[in-house]
Structures are given as structure tokens and as C-alpha cells.
Amino acid sequence: MSTAIVTGSARGIGRAICEKLAKDGVENIVVCDVKAEWCEETVESVKALGANAVAMEINVAEGASIDAGVEAIIKQFGAIDICVNNAGITRDGLLMRMTEEDWDSVLDINLKGAFLMTKAVSRHMLRARKGSIVNIASVVGLMGNAGQCNYSASKGGLVALTKSAARELGARGVRVNAVAPGFIKSKMTDVLTDDVKNRMLSAIPMGKFGEVEDVANAVAFLASDSAAYVTGQVISVNGGMLMP
Amino acid sequence: MTLEEKVKTIICETLNRGAEEVTPAADFINDLGADSLDLAELVMKIEDEFGSMIDGASIPEEDTASLKSLGAIVEYLKSKGVAEEL
Ligand SMILES: NC(=O)c1ccc[n+]([C@@H]2O[C@H](COP(=O)([O-])OP(=O)(O)OC[C@H]3O[C@@H](n4cnc5c(N)ncnc54)[C@H](O)[C@@H]3O)[C@@H](O)[C@H]2O)c1
Numbered sequence: 285m286s287t288a289i290v291t292g293s294a295r296g297i298g299r300a301i302c303e304k305l306a307k308d309g310v311e312n313i314v315v316c317d318v319k320a321e322w323c324e325e326t327v328e329s330v331k332a333l334g335a336n337a338v339a340m341e342i343n344v345a346e347g348a349s350i351d352a353g354v355e356a357i358i359k360q361f362g363a364i365d366i367c368v369n370n371a372g373i374t375r376d377g378l379l380m381r382m383t384e385e386d387w388d389s390v391l392d393i394n395l396k397g398a399f400l401m402t403k404a405v406s407r408h409m410l411r412a413r414k415g416s417i418v419n420i421a422s423v424v425g426l427m428g429n430a431g432q433c434n435y436s437a438s439k440g441g442l443v444a445l446t447k448s449a450a451r452e453l454g455a456r457g458v459r460v461n462a463v464a465p466g467f468i469k470s471k472m473t474d475v476l477t478d479d480v481k482n483r484m485l486s487a488i489p490m491g492k493f494g495e496v497e498d499v500a501n502a503v504a505f506l507a508s509d510s511a512a513y514v515t516g517q518v519i520s521v522n523g524g525m526l527m528p
Numbered sequence: 529m530t531l532e533e534k535v536k537t538i539i540c541e542t543l544n545r546g547a548e549e550v551t552p553a554a555d556f557i558n559d560l561g562a563d564s565l566d567l568a569e570l571v572m573k574i575e576d577e578f579g580s581m582i583d584g585a586s587i588p589e590e591d592t593a594s595l596k597s598l599g600a601i602v603e604y605l606k607s608k609g610v611a612e613e614l
Pocket of ligand 1: 393422
């Protein structure tokens with residue numbers, strides 16, 4: 285029996301992760317997002333793949349919401365084996381024009397949210413002496429990006445959180461890793477102008493944007509026993525855009 | 529079972545130590561080789577076991593530093609109103 289929770293999985297990369305985990309045989313998948321009803325489509329597609337799926341309302345910016353959700357999962361399934369911190373938002377703008385609120389909301393959801401989730405699930409994973417946590421970072425957290433000081437700081441912070449948590453929890457069999465996607469076709473990138481898209485493409489050796497499944501494949505690897513000796517690492521899925 | 533016996537069982541399990549080593553005064557870190565993660569786990573298990581009997585169901589972070597031995601935990605729980613006989 286294995287149980288996974290994926291935050292912000294109503295759509296996009298989160299949904300693709302749920303579907304891939306289901307295909308790989310994870311039995312119970314908790315689909316969560318700000319509103320439970322947003323999760324229905326993902327729940328249906330996961331069920332169609334033969335896994336058990338439940339929708340859950342978890343706002344990762346709120347500790348109480350996370351704690352209640354995690355308790356409910358433990359009650360229902362007895363354990364959490366995989367936790368994917370995928371929920372994330374952008375509030376782009378030039379540094380000089382960025383409001384304090386734009387900074388706070390991005391840091392609260394992208395970074396504090398992952399901390400609170402990790403704290404809540406690690407308690408149960410420690411006891412079980414196993415578990416895999418995967419954080420969805422971003423290429424811009426590694427290289428920076430004009431117009432995304434808040435977002436890139438949140439993702440760079442997430443990478444550091446990943447490494448510190450991996451050091452703390454490693455001796456107890458709990459692994460913590462990150463996936464840093466480059467530009468992936470999604471609602472987040474649909475809104476870009478053709479001009480911006482073309483400029484980005486010229487920086488990608490593979491000459492194309494990634495698909496949500498490309499990210500999901502890397503997450504599924506890190507979540508699985510195939511990555512049993514992998515912790516504290518960042519796997520880049522970026523078509524060669526950045527080679528650290 | 530007494531409170532002390534119950535706490536002792538939890539300590540032996542968590543720190544992987546024999547009952548004869550876990551004396552009331554044995555210091556978890558200096559005498560029993562525990563690290564900070566062991567202590568965090570121990571507090572978690574104490575909360576799970578006795579949470580329903582103490583106020584707020586959890587042990588405040590500032591109190592955890594004093595919980596260095598079996599004796600200290602037993603005294604602490606008694607001060608929170610947990611009975612000596614369970
Ligand atoms: N699309 C890309 O090119 C790209 C690149 C790098 C990293 N990422 C990261 O991948 C992750 C998923 O991105 P996506 O492209 O699928 O975006 P998306 O906007 O389609 O999906 C994000 C999901 O997170 C949810 N969410 C937002 N705030 C939340 C909160 N407080 N609590 C719970 N859920 C919340 C949203 O409702 C949404 O369903 C994000 O962390 C993003 O930063 C995306």
C-alpha cells in the first residue's frame with residue numbers, strides 16, 4: 285500500500301504528477317488544491333488509471349489547513365509515503381515596482397507552504413522510517429530571472445530547504461529532493477507573448493518547451509524506490525537551458 | 529502500569545536501548561547516545577501517548593530542552609497533571 289499527496293494538483297504539472305504516480309502503481313493519491321471542487325478533473329483522470337483518488341482542500345499558505353489535511357489522510361490511509369510540494373504561484377514585476385504583498389504571497393505559498401507540508405508529513409515518515417518528499421523548484425531559482433525576484437527567491441529557498449531537510453531526515457530513511465523545471469507548457473507559460481517565448485526558445489539547446497509529463501517523470505523517479513539512495517539532489521528538467 | 533514504566537518503554541523503543549540502561553537519571557545525549565532528531569522523535573511519541581492528558585495536547589518547544597532523562601520526563605508529565613498510576 286502506498287499513499288501520495290500532491291499539493292496544487294488541480295491542473296498543470298501537479299495533475300501530470302498525480303497521473304504518472306497512478307500509472308506507476310501508487311495506490312492512493314490525494315489530490316489537493318485551494319478548493320476541493322477544483323480537484324475533480326484530476327481525481328477522475330487518476331481513477332481512470334486504476335488508482336484510488338480523493339480530493340482534499342488544502343491551502344498550503346495556512347498551517348492549520350495543512351495539519352487538518354495531513355491528519356485526515358493518516359486517518360484514512362494510515363501513512364503518507366510520498367509528498368510532492370508542487371503548489372506555486374507567480375506575481376511578476378520589476379524589483380523596484382514589486383509590492384510587499386507580491387513578495388509575501390509568493391514566499392508564503394511557494395516556500396513557507398513547502399516547509400509547513402514537510403514538517404507535517406515528516407512526523408509520520410520519521411516514524412515509518414521511510415518516505416520521499418519532492419519539491420518542485422524552478423530553473424530560475426538556480427539562475428535568477430529579471431522580473432521574478434520574489435519567485436526566484438522562493439524557488440532558490442526551496443532548493444536550500446530541500447538540502448537541509450535531506451540532511452536532517454536522511455538517517456531515518458526519509459529522502460528529500462527537488463525537481464527544477466525549465467519552461468514547461470502550462471497555464472503559467474501560456475500567458476507569455478510570442479516575443480518572449482521566442483527569446484526563451486533561443487536559450488534552450490533542445491529548441492522547445494517541455495511538457496508537464498517531462499517534469500512528472502522526474503518526480504516519479506525521485507518518489508520511487510529506484511531513487512532509494514538519492515537525497516538532497518536537484519534534477520533539472522530544462523532542455524539544457526541551464527547546465528550547473 | 530506506572531507512568532514511569534510507560535515512559536521508560538517509549539524511551540527504550542525510540543533510542544533502541546535496553547531497560548537496564550534507561551535509569552531515571554541517565555542523560556539521553558551524554559549517557560544514551562541520542563542525537564537531536566532522536567529527542568524530537570521522543571517528544572513526538574510522548575505527545576502521542578500523553579497528549580490527551582495534558583493541556584493543549586502538545587509539549588511547548590521551550591519545555592523540551594529540560595526533558596533530558598526518564599526522571600525529567602516523568603516529573604514534567606506529573607507537573608502537567610498526568611497520574612503516577614496509569
Ligand atoms: N510551468 C512552468 O514553466 C514551470 C516552470 C518551473 C517551475 N514550475 C513550478 O511547477 C509548479 C506547478 O506549476 P504549473 O505550471 O502547473 O502552474 P499552475 O498555475 O497550472 O498550477 C499551480 C496549482 O497550484 C495551486 N495553488 C496555488 N496556490 C495554492 C495554495 N495556496 N495552496 C494550494 N494550492 C495552490 C493552483 O490552484 C494551481 O492548481 C509550481 O510550483 C511552479 O512554480 C512551473
